[in-house]
Amino acid sequence: MTGFRNLGALIDPAADAGKTALIDMAGGSARHVSYGELDALSNAVARGLLRRGLRRGDRIGILAANSTEFLAALNGAMRAGLVAVPVNWRFPPATVEYVLGNSGASLVFADAARLAAVPAGLPRVELGGVEWEALLDPGPFEAVTPEPAEPALFLYTSGSTGRPKGVVLSHQSHLWVVEQRLKGADMRQERALIAAPLYHMNGLALAQLASAAHITVVLLPQFEARAYLRAIGEHRATWITGVPPMMAMLLQERDLLAATDTSSVRHVRCGSAPTSPALLAAIKAAFPQARFVNGYGTTECGPVVFGLHPDGLPTPPLSVGYPHPAVELRLNAQNVLEQKCPGMMNGYWNRPDLRPPITEDGFYVTGDVFHRDENGFFTVVGRVDDMFISGGENIFPSEVEKVLETHPGVEQSAVIPVPDDIKGTKPVAFVVRRAGATVDEAALKSHALAHAPAYMHPRRVWFVEALPLMGTNKIDKAQLAAWARERLA
Known part of the structure; x- marks a missing residue:
């Protein structure tokens, strides 16, 4: 166990406070933020929110591109015992309004580009603006110790098959995720590149892991293929992650890819959708020094699902791996994956019309169809509702x-x-x-x-x-x- 108690307090106070936590590219140039600075800013947000009168369990919306301030707002809310609600800013205005209304947000942090998207009448604070500076209350802060299953985050699903659902994630569920991932790799020498949005599990889970591992993150405000490639070359990223369409767009930038030194990249993790053989071959050609991991996870249960084979058998190229030892997995009659683990959600927020996809014996029904081979390796076939x-x-x-x-x-x-x-x-x-x-x-x-x-x-x-x-x-x-x-x- 790592000793972390609050999901917003993953920075070890005994570790090197001067180490760079973030190389923040939100302003177009590299802004270096130390762990000490990020920790102090997160505490200032926590103190400021409580001074403003917010109470334990209140929801705090975050409508912004990736930035230092985004992470400090997220951390600070959770440290104070509030519930962070990162919102997909690419949603249409009516959906943004629905998410903030469904969550019952008491306050919304938004960056300048998205401030106007906050529904009228809802208190808002512009990240980095005058109101942000007024909210901050610098000083020490002891993070709240959450009760069992106390919510830390609401992450809303994409809404591709109806209204977005607010997935309620507790502190304990995602502290477990962080602890399991820390056991799986020595990350001390890594430098992670994050361009996936922090309102989505792919980017957020890596940002949380990086804080707990005390490594440097190169943080892009959003994914843009050429900026991503330049960040790899200029900042010597060792660990990159994304979804298959991001990787495919990256590989289309052949001129810049050929001119970029990608030899620093040691880990490529691709998830959230199946990877094709052609894309896998292209990724391996572009990053020949890297180990490729075909990742799998869900918002409802997190990214700790599969790993290496206990007998050391090599993972087949398109497989997502062998069941993680801390996770229970099974395939139902339709070959849909069902999963039970401590990382499971509490349920969907404020949706009495939905029956949670949980079996009577406590397994989450993922909706993803898998093939399992004779050695126990799993490969994604597709979404059952896409079939x-x-x-x-x-x-x-x-x-x-x-x-x-x-x-x-x-x-x-x-x-x-x-x-x-x-x-x-x-x-x-x-x-x-x-x-x-x-x-x-x-x-x-x-x-x-x-x-x-x-x-x-x-x-x-x-x-x-x-x-x-x-x-x-x-x-x-x-x-x-x-x-x-x-x-x-």
Whole structure:
């Protein structure tokens, strides 16, 4: 055990306070923030919130791009016994208003670019602004010791299948996550690069792990492929993480990639969606010194799910690994993963209309379909709610995408179903060509027919410059569906 008690207080006061905690690129230039400075700023936020009259359990919204102030607001709220609610600022205004209303936020921290998105009548403080400086109350602060299962965070889901759900995460649940991840690797010499949004588990969990491990984080305000590559070269990042679409966009910047020294990168972790064989090969070519980890996790249960095989067997290239020893896993009759661990959520906030996806014996039903091989390694097949039926055959979009991306002319692809009078639905594809490639629709249909069952081949293939992304940097399938309707009309 690490001895941490509060999820907002992961900085060890006995460790080197002068070490750089953050290289903050939010202003366009590198701002170095020491652990001592970040700790003091987090304490000043905690004291200031309590001086303002906020009480234990009150919710504090954070609507901002990644920055030092974002992390200090997050830490300070949790240290004070308040509940931090990071909000996806890429949500449309009505959804932002819904999230803040559903959470019952008493106050919202927002950066200058997003201050106007805070609903009228809700108290707001501009991060780094005059009100921020007035709120800060410098001085020592002893973080609150939370009660068992006391909420620390609400993380809202992407809302791709309905209204976003507020996942209630306790201090203990994610302290357990941090402790398990600290056991898994010696991170003392690492320098992590974070561009994934801190309102999403991918970026937030790494930021929390980095604080507990007392390592330096290069923090980008948001993902932009060229800025990300420059940060790797200029700041010698050793540990990078993201989702597959981020990595695919990165690899499209061939000129800058070729000119960048990537030899510092020792760890590449990709999660939140399946990785294709073509993308994996491209990542390994771009970062030849790095160990690639195909990660898996959920907002509801965290990122500690899989690890290495206990007998030392090598993990297959596209597998997410062997079950972590501290986690109970099983596949149900539909091969959907069910999980039980101390990192599990309390439930969904203020949603009496939803039945929590928890079995009677306490397993979280992930909604993700897996294949388990003879050695116990798991590989993601796809989301059970992404699967569609065409002419009586089950089709997972990720399986079709893997086939398309084995074609040398394809950089990225995304497959969705569209209505069909005969088969009910049929697959169609949006494709980003590899630079210089001239592949056309007929060639990709033939490729799919040659390498997969006929029912899986896309009946239409449309070429686009880039695939649309949601706020979590996952592919925006709703936008693709709208594009498909336009094209078919």
